Structures are given as C-alpha cells and as structure tokens.
C-alpha cells in the first residue's frame with residue numbers, strides 16, 4: 001500500500017533513528033534534566049532567539065491544549081476555524097481540559113483574518129458570555145493553506161489591540177517555512193505569536209512535539225501544567241534527541257521541501273485528468289481533489305488516502321518526507337487509467 005493518507009503514516013527518518021540509537025547509551029537524568037533536552041532548547045533558541053521557553057511534549061494534541069491552557073481561564077474562549085484540529089480532531093480535549101468554549105469560524109481553507117475574529121468581540125465585558133481571549137491558527141492549515149508573515153502579523157496586532165493572545169498550531173510548521181522560504185521567526189515570534197506548537201511527528205520524528213513560548217512570562221508554571229496533564233515524558237531524552245537532529249543542518253526544512261515538492265508534482269500530474277478536480281492551491285504537502293466514489297474504490301486497491309468530504313467526494317492526498325517521485329507517478333498513472 002502506497003501512503004497518501006497522512007504524513008504520520010510514514011516511518012522515522014534514518015537520521016532520527018540514528019539519533020535515537022546514539023541516545024540509547026548509558027543513563028541520563030529523567031524528566032528533561034538531561035543534556036539532549038538542553039540541546040533541544042538551544043536548537044529552538046537558535047531558531048527563535050534566546051528569550052524563549054521551550055517544552056518537549058508527548059504529542060500535538062497535548063502541545064495544543066496545554067499551550068492554550070497557559071493563556072486562559074475557564075471563562076475564556078478560543079476563536080479558531082471550523083476545520084481546526086483543536087475543533088474537530090482532538091476529541092473535545094480542549095473543551096475538556098480547558099473547560100472553555102471554542103468559537104468557530106467557517107473557513108474552507110482553514111485561515112482566519114482579523115475580520116473573522118471581530119464578530120466575537122461584542123461578548124467582551126458581558127458577564128453572560130465566554131470572553132474571547134485567544135485566537136488559534138494552524139500553520140500550515142488543515143486544508144494545506146499557508147499564512148504569509150503579514151497575515152499572521154495582522155492577527156498578532158489585532159490580538160494585542162483587543163487584549164487577546166495569538167496561538168499557532170504548527171504541527172506542519174516545517175511545510176509552511178519551506179513553502180514561504182522565509183525565516184521561521186518572521187511568521188511566528190516577529191509576527192506576534194505568543195505560543196507555538198512546533199511539530200516533529202509529521203516531519204520524520206518517531207514522536208514528540210514542542211511548545212515554544214515567545215513571552216517567557218506566559219510560561220510560568222507550565223512545567224506543572226505539563227506534568228498534571230500527563231504530558232511529561234519520563235525518558236525525555238528520546239524525544240529531545242529527535243528534535244536536536246531534526247533541527248541540525250536544516251534537516252526539518254529538507255524533509256518538508258520534499259513533501260511539498262511531491263505534492264506539487266502530484267497536483268500537476270493529476271490536473272487535466274478527466275474525472276479528477278483539484279480543489280486547492282498546492283503550497284505545502286497536501287492535495288485536495290474530487291474523485292468519484294467508484295474511482296476512489298479502485299485507487300484504494302493500491303493507495304491509502306482519506307475522503308475529506310463525504311458529501312462532495314473530495315479526497316485528501318498527503319505527501320511525506322519519504323514520498324518518492326515513483327510513488328507520485330504511480331498514483332498519477334493509476335488515476336489516468338481509472339478516472340475516465
């Protein structure tokens with residue numbers, strides 16, 4: 001089965017596997033008091049500047065939920081897109097852990113603008129309403145769209161004007177950075193993001209994500225939140241060593257460049273095939289296309305992929321750090337043969 005289902009169907013990058021093996025010698029202090037975790041923190045500081053705080057987490061849901069928890073009280077609300085991972089793919093964990101409301105905005109490509117958030121401001125100061133406190137955006141979005149640094153900054157400025165915070169789910173931040181070709185700090189810290197979930201698992205790591213605070217005051221007590229909410233890894237060196245390797249020599253960008261390039265190749269090859277309609281502008285590593293259920297069934301005999309929208313038969317095809325040109329070309333050839 002050839003994988004276009006998700007970037008977390010892929011295995012572990014060989015360099016990450018080597019880093020894990022190298023870390024597996026002797027003992028190391030537990031719970032993050034090890035040199036690998038200190039090196040991971042140094043690697044994040046090299047990307048974002050010294051005045052940050054980074055925390056290695058077990059997974060992306062934990063990183064998102066606790067990054068938000070650091071910014072909120074239960075009577076606060078998070079504004080996010082309807083298709084945000086925190087809204088549709090975390091089994092209600094944000095609502096459960098934060099005790100807070102998510103205020104959602106209809107957005108096909110998953111992007112938000114200040115205007116989208118403005119509609120919720122009427123509730124500010126009204127005791128009967130949840131208080132909009134955090135804007136949460138995903139970079140790149142669940143629909144493969146990318147915010148420019150200016151678009152993030154518009155939201156960062158808006159958040160500050162209205163006493164709110166800006167949170168970024170960066171499960172696929174590498175794909176966004178590779179697509180934009182700019183310094184990662186320019187669309188995070190410099191654009192006014194307060195807290196970032198920095199993804200690793202979708203980009204060649206075995207497991208692990210990180211929460212990065214760009215205002216260290218907001219990180220006060222985060223180590224207790226992380227432990228109380230089941231995200232403190234005991235043998236943390238095994239997650240941290242992966243980040244050290246991923247961030248070494250721009251491996252994280254090389255891997256993302258491959259997944260982005262493979263998605264572009266796939267979209268270009270599929271365009272013009274009768275019976276296949278490309279729906280998105282392919283900037284990162286996912287292609288969304290309408291393919292009839294009968295044709296999907298045939299393609300499923302060789303390829304793993306998901307139907308994104310059952311009503312319209314729009315499928316999502318995701319490329320990974322290890323997707324090859326041959327795999328892409330075999331999907332295109334099969335689609336040519338099947339989708340007539």
Ligand SMILES: Cc1ncc(COP(=O)(O)O)c(C=O)c1O
Pocket residue numbers: 059060061062064085089138141142169171172201
């Ligand atoms: C946009 C986004 N955020 C966060 C996550 C992280 O989720 P997990 O808790 O599975 O690591 C994912 C994974 O699918 C995702 O797509």
